[in-house]
Amino acid sequence: MENTTIWLDKQDNRKVCVIDQRYLPHKFCTFEITCVAEAATAIRDMVVRGAPLIGVTAAYGMYFATLEANADSCEQDLQTAADTLAKTRPTAVNLKWAIHEQLSAISEVEDLESKRQVALRNAQKIANDDTAACKKIGEHGVELIREISAKKSGPVNILTHCNAGWLACINWGTATSPIYHAFLENIPIHVWVDETRPRNQGANLTAWEMQQRGVPHTVIVDNTGGHLMQHGLVDIVITGADRVTRGGDAANKIGTYLKALAAKDNDIPFYIALPTSTIDWQIEDGVKEIPIEERNQDEVKYIQGLCDGEIKKVLLTPPESPAKNYGFDVTPARLITGFITEEGIHDKICQLQKQENN
Ligand code: MRU
Numbered sequence: 001m002e003n004t005t006i007w008l009d010k011q012d013n014r015k016v017c018v019i020d021q022r023y024l025p026h027k028f029c030t031f032e033i034t035c036v037a038e039a040a041t042a043i044r045d046m047v048v049r050g051a052p053l054i055g056v057t058a059a060y061g062m063y064f065a066t067l068e069a070n071a072d073s074c075e076q077d078l079q080t081a082a083d084t085l086a087k088t089r090p091t092a093v094n095l096k097w098a099i100h101e102q103l104s105a106i107s108e109v110e111d112l113e114s115k116r117q118v119a120l121r122n123a124q125k126i127a128n129d130d131t132a133a134c135k136k137i138g139e140h141g142v143e144l145i146r147e148i149s150a151k152k153s154g155p156v157n158i159l160t161h162c163n164a165g166w167l168a169c170i171n172w173g174t175a176t177s178p179i180y181h182a183f184l185e186n187i188p189i190h191v192w193v194d195e196t197r198p199r200n201q202g203a204n205l206t207a208w209e210m211q212q213r214g215v216p217h218t219v220i221v222d223n224t225g226g227h228l229m230q231h232g233l234v235d236i237v238i239t240g241a242d243r244v245t246r247g248g249d250a251a252n253k254i255g256t257y258l259k260a261l262a263a264k265d266n267d268i269p270f271y272i273a274l275p276t277s278t279i280d281w282q283i284e285d286g287v288k289e290i291p292i293e294e295r296n297q298d299e300v301k302y303i304q305g306l307c308d309g310e311i312k313k314v315l316l317t318p319p320e321s322p323a324k325n326y327g328f329d330v331t332p333a334r335l336i337t338g339f340i341t342e343e344g345i346h347d348k349i350c351q352l353q354k355q356e357n358n
Contacts, residue, residue, distance in 0.1 A: 050168020
């Protein structure tokens with residue numbers, strides 16, 4: 001698949017362009033990043049979003065940090081930039097992982113010019129590695145869809161939450177990669193797309209991705225999944241993740257936990273698709289230890305859409321009613337059937353750790 005969410009400007013290698021995801025599907029436009037502050041703004045304001053993509057954006061942010069650093073205060077300048085970028089969004093571990101990858105690559109060379117070259121090359125490598133990992137996730141994950149398809153007539157019904165598509169990564173996506181691979185193999189599939197309030201990444205972004213590719217899909221409100229599952233209309237649930245602990249608890253967009261509970265109650269396989277850069281090996285208990293982002297209450301109180309050809313925000317609540325906006329929740333490992341990574345499909349995250357230690 002030929003997609004990319006972030007690229008270095010061909011004429012000016014001090015400029016990175018991204019798809020501005022705040023206006024899709026109604027308007028396709030790009031956003032330019034030329035400094036650390038703009039990289040931080042793009043992540044914080046969700047111009048870019050999705051765990052792998054915010055990691056890659058932060059990696060380019062660290063490249064800009066090398067361009068902005070002074071030779072005599074280089075280490076301190078880079079650390080300040082790293083702290084600024086790391087603070088933008090707390091839940092997805094890919095952000096801190098990518099910053100750490102950059103700091104350790106940059107520290108291996110001495111002079112500032114070499115640091116700049118290394119930071120640029122490494123940002124591009126992190127992006128390319130993500131694409132390769134997502135492709136592999138699809139190659140492994142399609143096996144699950146193939147198996148279900150072999151046992152039933154009609155399309156395999158896959159439910160997904162939020163957008164863990166190519167827009168959340170560089171290409172392919174995580175949860176969507178098995179879907180795209182199945183579609184390219186002509187396996188009959190149909191995707192239930194949770195709208196994913198409050199920011200509607202499902203209705204806006206996943207639906208747009210599916211529609212662009214011609215993948216059969218239906219957008220549903222967030223509370224529909226349980227009903228569909230009770231009536232045999234969901235064969236498998238696949239979502240992405242922002243952070244998975246070594247114990248296998250998975251933080252993903254708010255509402256994922258409820259889908260996992262409903263899937264368990266209805267004996268429906270529930271899979272998390274993730275690159276291994278989304279694993280936080282430092283922590284075990286996701287509910288206690290994963291920081292959950294809280295965003296502005298206005299994202300709950302208002303809804304954005306197209307009205308008379310213009311993108312507008314509409315107030316849903318009494319203006320005075322307070323709202324609470326948790327960005328993510330944690331699905332405990334006991335509700336997760338398995339993890340689809342670039343390494344294969346695993347029942348438990350510790351099986352991956354064993355491989356790493358081998
Ligand atoms: O708040 P967002 O849009 O950044 O949340 C994105 C998700 O929850 C995705 O499911 C997750 O990052 C996995 S992306 C491959």
